[in-house]
Amino acid sequence: MEAAVEEFREHGFHGANTTRIAKRAGVSSRTLYNHFESKDALFEAIAQIMIERNCVMAPVPYDADRDLNA
Structure with missing residues:
Protein backbone atom coordinates (compact mmCIF):
# COMPACT_ATOMS: atom_id res chain seq x y z
CA MET A 1 0.00 0.00 0.00
CA GLU A 2 2.85 2.38 0.79
CA ALA A 3 4.30 1.77 -2.68
CA ALA A 4 0.96 2.79 -4.18
CA VAL A 5 0.69 5.87 -1.96
CA GLU A 6 4.12 7.04 -3.11
CA GLU A 7 3.35 6.35 -6.77
CA PHE A 8 0.07 8.29 -6.67
CA ARG A 9 1.72 11.09 -4.70
CA GLU A 10 4.55 11.44 -7.21
CA HIS A 11 2.63 10.95 -10.46
CA GLY A 12 -1.03 11.68 -9.71
CA PHE A 13 -3.81 9.30 -10.66
CA HIS A 14 -3.40 9.52 -14.43
CA GLY A 15 0.38 9.28 -14.33
CA ALA A 16 0.51 6.45 -11.80
CA ASN A 17 1.51 3.11 -13.24
CA THR A 18 0.58 -0.24 -11.71
CA THR A 19 3.74 -1.87 -13.07
CA ARG A 20 5.86 0.67 -11.16
CA ILE A 21 3.71 0.17 -8.06
CA ALA A 22 4.27 -3.58 -8.21
CA LYS A 23 8.01 -3.09 -8.73
CA ARG A 24 8.23 -0.68 -5.77
CA ALA A 25 6.35 -3.18 -3.62
CA GLY A 26 8.57 -6.05 -4.71
CA VAL A 27 5.71 -8.05 -6.17
CA SER A 28 4.59 -9.01 -9.65
CA SER A 29 1.88 -7.12 -11.51
CA ARG A 30 -0.19 -10.31 -11.39
CA THR A 31 0.02 -10.30 -7.57
CA LEU A 32 -1.10 -6.68 -7.50
CA TYR A 33 -4.08 -7.49 -9.73
CA ASN A 34 -4.95 -10.50 -7.54
CA ARG A 66 0.40 32.78 13.53
CA ASP A 67 2.84 33.41 10.68
CA LEU A 68 2.40 30.69 8.07
CA ASN A 69 6.07 30.91 7.13
CA ALA A 70 7.31 30.21 10.66
Missing part, protein backbone atom coordinates in the same frame (compact mmCIF):
# COMPACT_ATOMS: atom_id res chain seq x y z
CA HIS A 35 -5.64 -8.01 -4.76
CA PHE A 36 -7.00 -5.07 -6.78
CA GLU A 37 -8.96 -5.52 -9.99
CA SER A 38 -7.88 -2.16 -11.40
CA LYS A 39 -5.90 0.99 -10.76
CA ASP A 40 -9.19 2.61 -9.76
CA ALA A 41 -9.82 -0.06 -7.11
CA LEU A 42 -6.29 0.38 -5.76
CA PHE A 43 -6.73 4.15 -5.63
CA GLU A 44 -10.04 3.77 -3.77
CA ALA A 45 -8.31 1.56 -1.19
CA ILE A 46 -5.52 4.12 -0.81
CA ALA A 47 -8.04 6.95 -0.45
CA GLN A 48 -9.81 5.03 2.33
CA ILE A 49 -6.53 4.50 4.17
CA MET A 50 -5.68 8.19 3.89
CA ILE A 51 -9.12 9.16 5.24
CA GLU A 52 -8.66 6.79 8.18
CA ARG A 53 -5.19 8.20 8.89
CA ASN A 54 -6.57 11.72 8.76
CA CYS A 55 -9.31 10.86 11.26
CA VAL A 56 -6.81 9.78 13.91
CA MET A 57 -4.60 12.86 13.56
CA ALA A 58 -4.83 15.50 16.23
CA PRO A 59 -6.61 18.61 14.98
CA VAL A 60 -4.48 21.65 14.22
CA PRO A 61 -6.00 24.69 15.89
CA TYR A 62 -6.46 27.77 13.77
CA ASP A 63 -4.51 30.83 14.90
CA ALA A 64 -5.06 33.93 12.78
CA ASP A 65 -2.01 35.59 14.36
Whole structure:
Protein backbone atom coordinates (compact mmCIF):
# COMPACT_ATOMS: atom_id res chain seq x y z
CA MET A 1 0.00 0.00 0.00
CA GLU A 2 2.85 2.38 0.79
CA ALA A 3 4.30 1.77 -2.68
CA ALA A 4 0.96 2.79 -4.18
CA VAL A 5 0.69 5.87 -1.96
CA GLU A 6 4.12 7.04 -3.11
CA GLU A 7 3.35 6.35 -6.77
CA PHE A 8 0.07 8.29 -6.67
CA ARG A 9 1.72 11.09 -4.70
CA GLU A 10 4.55 11.44 -7.21
CA HIS A 11 2.63 10.95 -10.46
CA GLY A 12 -1.03 11.68 -9.71
CA PHE A 13 -3.81 9.30 -10.66
CA HIS A 14 -3.40 9.52 -14.43
CA GLY A 15 0.38 9.28 -14.33
CA ALA A 16 0.51 6.45 -11.80
CA ASN A 17 1.51 3.11 -13.24
CA THR A 18 0.58 -0.24 -11.71
CA THR A 19 3.74 -1.87 -13.07
CA ARG A 20 5.86 0.67 -11.16
CA ILE A 21 3.71 0.17 -8.06
CA ALA A 22 4.27 -3.58 -8.21
CA LYS A 23 8.01 -3.09 -8.73
CA ARG A 24 8.23 -0.68 -5.77
CA ALA A 25 6.35 -3.18 -3.62
CA GLY A 26 8.57 -6.05 -4.71
CA VAL A 27 5.71 -8.05 -6.17
CA SER A 28 4.59 -9.01 -9.65
CA SER A 29 1.88 -7.12 -11.51
CA ARG A 30 -0.19 -10.31 -11.39
CA THR A 31 0.02 -10.30 -7.57
CA LEU A 32 -1.10 -6.68 -7.50
CA TYR A 33 -4.08 -7.49 -9.73
CA ASN A 34 -4.95 -10.50 -7.54
CA HIS A 35 -5.64 -8.01 -4.76
CA PHE A 36 -7.00 -5.07 -6.78
CA GLU A 37 -8.96 -5.52 -9.99
CA SER A 38 -7.88 -2.16 -11.40
CA LYS A 39 -5.90 0.99 -10.76
CA ASP A 40 -9.19 2.61 -9.76
CA ALA A 41 -9.82 -0.06 -7.11
CA LEU A 42 -6.29 0.38 -5.76
CA PHE A 43 -6.73 4.15 -5.63
CA GLU A 44 -10.04 3.77 -3.77
CA ALA A 45 -8.31 1.56 -1.19
CA ILE A 46 -5.52 4.12 -0.81
CA ALA A 47 -8.04 6.95 -0.45
CA GLN A 48 -9.81 5.03 2.33
CA ILE A 49 -6.53 4.50 4.17
CA MET A 50 -5.68 8.19 3.89
CA ILE A 51 -9.12 9.16 5.24
CA GLU A 52 -8.66 6.79 8.18
CA ARG A 53 -5.19 8.20 8.89
CA ASN A 54 -6.57 11.72 8.76
CA CYS A 55 -9.31 10.86 11.26
CA VAL A 56 -6.81 9.78 13.91
CA MET A 57 -4.60 12.86 13.56
CA ALA A 58 -4.83 15.50 16.23
CA PRO A 59 -6.61 18.61 14.98
CA VAL A 60 -4.48 21.65 14.22
CA PRO A 61 -6.00 24.69 15.89
CA TYR A 62 -6.46 27.77 13.77
CA ASP A 63 -4.51 30.83 14.90
CA ALA A 64 -5.06 33.93 12.78
CA ASP A 65 -2.01 35.59 14.36
CA ARG A 66 0.40 32.78 13.53
CA ASP A 67 2.84 33.41 10.68
CA LEU A 68 2.40 30.69 8.07
CA ASN A 69 6.07 30.91 7.13
CA ALA A 70 7.31 30.21 10.66
